[in-house]
Amino acid sequence: MRRLDKQNKQPEYDIVVIGGGISGASVAYEATARGLTVALVEKDDFAHATSSATSKMIHGGLRYLQKMEISIVRESLRERRVLANIAPNLVFPLPFLLNSYSHDSIPYVAFKMGMILYDLLSYDKNRLWQDAKKITGHKSYTPEQLLQMEPYIKKEGLKKGLMYYDYANIVPERLTLAFIKSAVAKGAQVANYAKVTGFLVTEGKQVQGVKVRDLHTHEDYDLQANLVINCAGPWADLVLHQSNLLEQPLHLMRSEGIHLIVDKKVNNHVISATIPGKGHCFMGPWRNHTMIGTTDKRYDGDPDAWHVTKESVLELLADANSVFGNDTPIKPSDIKYVYGGLRPLVESKDKDVYGTSRHYEIETYDHEKLTGLVTVAGGKFTTSRSLAEHVVDKAERLTGRPHQKSQTAEQYLEGSNIPDFEAFVKQKTVAYPDMKPEQVRFLCEYYGDKFEDLLSIAEDNPAYLEPLDADGEIGAQVIYAIRQEMALTLGDILFRRTGLGTLGHPGQDCLNKIAQWAAEELHWTKEELQHQIDEVEKQFKVPV
Incomplete structure (x- = not known):
């Protein structure tokens, strides 16, 4: 890939995308696939933040059924199938064991009803291009069967369990990169380490592009565009604030999520259990090691100042030890690696970020009489391609271009053209x-x-x-x-x-x-x- 810089930039683009995470990458790919000219700039590296801090899953969001967010779950399940098709080397079936205990606040029957609904919503799960990607519906298991499959499940109080399938996103950084590469293959120009420092705005409040500081070459330049799409994730509101564009600024919530990597504790299944008063915890297989996740705590500070803390690591470790393992708790010295990041959430009155919806919003600024700018807020990795469809649909309307049907669900990503x-x-x-x-x-x-x-x-x-x-x-x-x-x-x-x-x-x-x-x-x-x-x-x- 040739990097976008001051010397090779075009005089004008249809769209400039701010942000090189999965949302920005998906929007850039969707737009170029429909024939739009696109530039994408990212202030750090591609997938450096939220997109690399995931639990490495492509999933329907089973827990969202608790709040009856049926549309999010259905969209996620559909996109789970799409990603398994278009990225066959990066997305694979992954079995989950959902365990029910005598002390759980949610009874087993509720888990069972949720799984029945989950299966119904994934009615098209096996409309896949490769038979090896096909998955089955959920099954029930006794405690003895569960412990035979995964001995690290906690025995005390174990009543029953359910096995179901979602998918593994084995390396989310490279899946994000595959969307970037797919956009470049269709003509997009992209740059990492290129920070937006301001907007090009007319006196009539029309955004006509962005000002960029190239952190690699230390040069400044402008990118002219008919439309700017802000996909900066946890930084989306800060990008807007730096230019005082809005009378009613966007306010995002940010949720911290961290994961621990330890030696192999589980076999082939993700094991999951609820934490009283908190949510859930899981342990899953990854590269012959075990990944433990995840925290979901509100973070109100500067996203650039966020880092993994000792407090968060020890809290997650304590949670995992409380619901997994039997006589062999994991010690802090057993942790080989820690990673994490911030999730951008649409502002909510709910102080519990675990319970906050993962829906996304596509914001235009008609109420501010500001044109030429769209901001994408919220969302989840699994639905990013679908989000991009909706964003580009709106971009076509805003720029007066004729609508082009999306093709990205029917084409392999760059590097993934492998029929079997x-x-x-x-x-x-x-x-x-x-x-x-x-x-x-x-x-x-x-x-x-x-x-x-x-x-x-x-x-x-x-x-x-x-x-x-x-x-x-x-x-x-x-x-x-x-x-x-x-x-x-x-x-x-x-x-x-x-x-x-x-x-x-x-x-x-x-x-x-x-x-x-x-x-x-x-x-x-x-x-x-x-x-x-x-x-x-x-x-x-x-x-x-």
Whole structure:
């Protein structure tokens, strides 16, 4: 991907998108797929915040049925199927065990009725392009059966359980990147580390573009556009406030969510239980480790100042130990990695952010007599493509363009054009006998139909093929991230282009090797190299 900058920008765009998370990426792709010219700018890296802080699931939102948010659940279930189709290398069926205990405030019969409704709402769940993605309806299990499947389920008070399926979003950073790449393939220009510092506004209150500060080249430039779409997530209100555009400013709620990575505790299922007075907690399989999630606490501070705290880590750990495990509680020293972020929620009178709706709003400013600006607030990862459809529908009306039917639910994402993923993996396993089958599968999942392009990087340097971790990740990924995926920092490479840092510290020798490769490719000085290493070391530190 060629990065948008001051030299290659176009004189004018149909749309400028602010924000390179999943919402902004989806809007950019949807708009370009309909023939609109698009520029997207992101003040940090693509998927650096909310989109990388997910529970790595594509799900219908079973808990939203408690508040009878039927439309959100139905939309989510439909989009769950769409994402399984268009991103077959990144979205896979995932079984969940929902356990009922004698002390639960919600009786088992309520769980059962909820699952029946969930199955009814997912009536089209198996209208899939690949048979391997098909899933079954829910089933009931006895305590003995549950414990046989997942011994880490807490035994005391266990009455019954239900198994149902949603999907795993195995690497949300790369799924977000796939939407970015799909937009670029259709003509969008995009830039990470490009911060919007203001709006171009006429005296008649028409927004005609944005002012941008390129944090990589340290240049300032303007992007002219017929419409600006603000998809800045937890920063959406702050983007608007900096220019004093509105008489009635947008106010977002922000919810903190963190996750812990520990050694393997569960087998193949996500196990879930309710926390009295709080919500729910889960433990799920991920890359032969276990992910524990999640907190859902209101955050009222500056989103740029947010960070994972010791208090939040210990609280989540205590919650998990209270509802999972039997005689072997997880200790703080067992935590290998912690990640998290802020969820943007539409302002609500409900002080309980766990109970706040995940619906989205698409805001125009007719009441302010301001034109040329749309803000997207709220939403969830699973429904981002659908959200983008609605946003671009509105953009067409606002700009007077004829309506074009959306095609994005019917086309593979860039890098995911694989009609039969399991056959694809088998083919590559046979073609590369010197690589372990599990390594081939991992790289096929991460890179899809670009698998051969990735390996070609090692033709001039066999060292790039040497495995760097237990999954078989390789040095070629580092180079590919820089040359093909706009990675500009060591953090981009470790946490958002590869999985080399997302299970915790890869080891000092490995980290230094990766950093040196990046330094050579990006022409870092010794001082910059050390700065990059220092920055990722901060992220690896578990605050306990």
